[in-house]
Amino acid sequence: MVDSNFAPYILPFFIPHVGCPHQCVFCNQHGIAGVGQAVTPAQISQEIKKMLQRPRDHNRTVQVAFYGGSFTGLDLSYQRNLLGAVSPFIRSGQVQGIRLSTRPDCLDGERISLLLEYGVSLVEIGVQSLAGEVLQASGRGHSPEQVSRAFSLLKESGLRVGGQLMVGLPGDTRRRSIDSCLGLIVLKPDCVRIYPTLVMVQTPLADLYQAGLFKPWSLTKTVVVVARMKEMLDHESIPVIRMGLQAGESLHENIIAGPYHPAFGELVLSRLFFKQVRRALFEAVGSGKKGVRLILSFRDQSLFMGLKKENYLRLQAGGWLQDVEVCFSETQPRFKVAVA
Ligand code: SF4
Numbered sequence: 001m002v003d004s005n006f007a008p009y010i011l012p013f014f015i016p017h018v019g020c021p022h023q024c025v026f027c028n029q030h031g032i033a034g035v036g037q038a039v040t041p042a043q044i045s046q047e048i049k050k051m052l053q054r055p056r057d058h059n060r061t062v063q064v065a066f067y068g069g070s071f072t073g074l075d076l077s078y079q080r081n082l083l084g085a086v087s088p089f090i091r092s093g094q095v096q097g098i099r100l101s102t103r104p105d106c107l108d109g110e111r112i113s114l115l116l117e118y119g120v121s122l123v124e125i126g127v128q129s130l131a132g133e134v135l136q137a138s139g140r141g142h143s144p145e146q147v148s149r150a151f152s153l154l155k156e157s158g159l160r161v162g163g164q165l166m167v168g169l170p171g172d173t174r175r176r177s178i179d180s181c182l183g184l185i186v187l188k189p190d191c192v193r194i195y196p197t198l199v200m201v202q203t204p205l206a207d208l209y210q211a212g213l214f215k216p217w218s219l220t221k222t223v224v225v226v227a228r229m230k231e232m233l234d235h236e237s238i239p240v241i242r243m244g245l246q247a248g249e250s251l252h253e254n255i256i257a258g259p260y261h262p263a264f265g266e267l268v269l270s271r272l273f274f275k276q277v278r279r280a281l282f283e284a285v286g287s288g289k290k291g292v293r294l295i296l297s298f299r300d301q302s303l304f305m306g307l308k309k310e311n312y313l314r315l316q317a318g319g320w321l322q323d324v325e326v327c328f329s330e331t332q333p334r335f336k337v338a339v340a
Helices: 029-033 041-053 076-091 109-117 132-137 144-157 174-186 204-210 219-235 249-254 264-286 298-305 307-317
Strands: 009-014 062-067 097-102 120-128 160-167 191-196 240-243 255-257 292-297 324-329
Touching (some): 009 041, 041 062, 062 076, 076 097, 076 109, 109 120, 109 144, 120 144, 120 191, 132 174, 144 160, 160 174, 160 219, 174 219, 219 240, 249 255, 264 298, 264 307, 292 298, 298 307, 298 324
Parallel strands (some): 009 062, 062 097, 097 120, 120 160, 160 191
């Protein structure tokens, strides 16, 4: 697992739908971002100045992010205007990077040159799935091959590349989600986000759901699959920078159905932590150890206990905590379980 203590400060700007000629079945950018109008260069400059005046940890970098819509699908002059508003802060060293998200089929040499010219450091590609059937059923309008091509183009240019995956899309299965994650690992992303598929108002998916043609995954199934994907990415040391959508009033108001939980990422981490603790105890008992001390970071107490003490109660019910002393230590690294 990756400690996020040194994660950059991200100042996000949402570009709702303006750069996107598509309508993926699940997408309601206005609902997710809670912002109905495109941001202007003047607003960007003002927001950056405000952010720089706030007290912050100067060991952490500051980055500007353009999310929502498909940035590189915007008119080139508008892209220049938006990126140009950040440029003075990049040149002065007050902002250390720009990241943005886009579709895999909205990238070519000209667009990539523009990103390089303005100091973009990371491009996140909306991959969602690498199963052709899922992409088609979700109205993505691009193929898995276009995802590979986008990664190659960006990597060859020296830009860092992130990948966004979704689980539980129309036509998706556990196997297809896991295979998509494996396929993404092959493309060597610099970071990954994983989102559950939610049914939002005013989307084609809402119509499918109401007609009984789409059944969202349960929260439990989604957590289990995303936890497996996180394990696979951790194994390759690929940072998972988000699991689940950012909780917010506008998001909450716009969800009709689906595996939503305001602390979705915590649920996934908590499941992984439970497995780690159980494995460590299994190995200790298997090697004949008596009077076991389980040592955990004091910052992992809530992960150990789980939501509504679920992990703790499961360990207890399974007899795993018999004769075990649980110690929360200030020196034990986070997410690491030791047995003494
Ligand atoms: S490509 Fe992105 S912005 Fe466009 S409809 Fe699909 S999810 Fe929404």
